[in-house]
Amino acid sequence: MGKDRILVIDDSAVQIEFLHSILKDDYNLTMCQTAAEGLRAAKEGDFSLILLDVVMPDMDGFTLIRELKATDLTKHVPVIMITGLADIQYEERGLLLGAVDYIAKPFSPVIIKARVNTHIQLYHYQTQFKEQALMDELSGVANRRRYEAESAARWQDAARFGLPFSVCLFDIDKFKVYNDTFGHPAGDKVIAAVAKAAASHFRRATDLFARYGGEEFAAVFVGTTAQGAFELLQEVRQAIEGLQIPHDPSVGPCVTVSIGGVTLVPKQGDDYHTYLKLADTMLYDAKRLGRNRVVWSDAGKTQWMEKS
Numbered sequence: 001m002g003k004d005r006i007l008v009i010d011d012s013a014v015q016i017e018f019l020h021s022i023l024k025d026d027y028n029l030t031m032c033q034t035a036a037e038g039l040r041a042a043k044e045g046d047f048s049l050i051l052l053d054v055v056m057p058d059m060d061g062f063t064l065i066r067e068l069k070a071t072d073l074t075k076h077v078p079v080i081m082i083t084g085l086a087d088i089q090y091e092e093r094g095l096l097l098g099a100v101d102y103i104a105k106p107f108s109p110v111i112i113k114a115r116v117n118t119h120i121q122l123y124h125y126q127t128q129f130k131e132q133a134l135m136d137e138l139s140g141v142a143n144r145r146r147y148e149a150e151s152a153a154r155w156q157d158a159a160r161f162g163l164p165f166s167v168c169l170f171d172i173d174k175f176k177v178y179n180d181t182f183g184h185p186a187g188d189k190v191i192a193a194v195a196k197a198a199a200s201h202f203r204r205a206t207d208l209f210a211r212y213g214g215e216e217f218a219a220v221f222v223g224t225t226a227q228g229a230f231e232l233l234q235e236v237r238q239a240i241e242g243l244q245i246p247h248d249p250s251v252g253p254c255v256t257v258s259i260g261g262v263t264l265v266p267k268q269g270d271d272y273h274t275y276l277k278l279a280d281t282m283l284y285d286a287k288r289l290g291r292n293r294v295v296w297s298d299a300g301k302t303q304w305m306e307k308s
Contacts, residue, residue, distance in 0.1 A: 003028045004120050005046060009038030009064070010053040010082065015105070019051065022109045023116065035059035039067055042074045043161060044223070046205035048120045050074075052099075054083045054090055062090075062097060069098040071160075072153035073206055073222070076127070078119045136211040138188055139195035147210035151220045152272050154208065158222050159266040166229040167220045167276055168261025169283045170198075170236075173291045174251040175215040181248040190245055190255055191215060197239045198257075201232060219261075226263035226298035233259045233294045234306060241292065256292035258283060264299040275299060 005028045010016050016031045023029055030045060032038035035058050042050060050068065054061040061081055068074045078100040083090060091102045100119050103112060134146030142150075151167070158165035172178070172194055179187040195211060202209040202219055212218040224232065237259055245255040260282025262275050278297060285305075286295040293306040 004048040005030065006049045006051065006116070006120075007032065007038065007041055007045060007047045008051045009033075009035060009056075009061075010051070011056045011058075012053070015053070015082075018107065019112070022107070022112050026113070027116075035061075035064045039064060042068060042077070043071065043157075044206075047077050048123050049116060050077055050079045051103075051116075052079050052081050054081055054094065062093060065094065065097045065099060072150070072157050078123050080115065080119060136195075139192050139211045141195045141199050141217075142208060142210035144210065144212060147208065147212065147218055147220075150208050151218075154206065154220055154222055155266055155272040159268055159270065162265055163222050164225055164229075164263050165220070165222055165266050166224055166226075166261060166263040167218070167272075167279045168229070168233055168259055168296075169212065169216065169218050169276075169279050170233075170257045170259035171217065171283070172215040173256045173258055173287075174247070177248050177251050178255065187215075193243055193245065194240050194255070194257065197243055198236050201236050201239070224263070226296060226302065227304070229261060229263045230294060230296040230304040233261060233296065237292070237294055237306075252292070258286040258291045259294040260284065260286050260296070261294075262297045262299050 006023060007030045008016055008019050009032045011033050013033065016033065020029055020031060030041055032041055035056050052061045052064060065079055068079060079098065080101045080103055081094040081099045082103050084105045094102060101115055103115060134143055136143040155165055172190065178190060195217065198217060199209050202221065206222040209219045210217065237257055240257050241254060247253065247255050260279050262278045262282060264275060278299065282295040282297055286293050296304040
């Protein structure tokens with residue numbers, strides 16, 4: 001397992017270098033000296049903790065923490081606010097806005113390490129608990145409940161920041177035939193194997209891969225172009241075919257999946273479910289054209305189709 005990632009947002013080069021010297025051996029650090037740069041990094045990274053200075057020239061720490069807590073991609077990441085002794089009266093304000101702790105300057109390296117470790121461990125415990133409640137027991141991936149809870153919020157974030165948003169649906173080809181031939185216990189093992197192979201391709205903090213129901217799966221991800229999304233899902237399809245799980249001979253040599261999806265930059269007022277239906281249409285096209293393929297759309301101009 002790799003080191004936890006920490007984002008440090010502080011306009012003082014001296015303070016950033018000091019924090020870096022204290023934490024560099026135990027964590028992967030990203031250092032930003034403006035609030036705007038820090039906000040961009042927070043949206044794009046998978047951080048276990050953010051250290052945030054209260055006083056910065058372009059945007060103060062209180063404004064930035066409001067932004068972080070209002071954004072689905074970053075709202076669950078714990079934030080420790082850093083303040084000079086003269087700013088200590090702001091502690092209550094920061095905690096009310098969602099900070100988990102305060103560290104006052106001048107720093108004690110021992111205190112910094114202890115508090116950072118404590119809050120990262122708490123973050124992992126809370127994340128694990130939430131994931132267990134929102135996990136599909138059979139496949140080990142997110143369940144439909146988590147998908148419903150998170151997909152629309154990620155759509156709103158993409159609209160807010162002008163980022164490409166992709167949604168895809170896929171299912172196991174001729175799965176009823178598989179169950180009829182090999183039995184439901186074997187079918188359950190196939191669902192688990194397919195989920196594991198697909199989930200390994202969705203590792204970013206902004207990725208969500210879920211069991212949608214039965215032999216159906218869904219994924220949403222942010223920040224990838226339509227062409228890039230199409231290529232990613234081709235890799236997923238190939239990985240599942242590469243498992244070489246024998247299918248009923250009347251269907252084909254091995255278990256495969258059909259995948260359909262769409263990528264767009266959503267605008268305020270666009271309806272997420274309209275594009276979920278478009279992804280379902282792309283999935284229908286993949287099946288109609290012969291299964292074991294990916295069909296992708298950029299919601300208007302281009303459609304990408306694999307040829308078998």
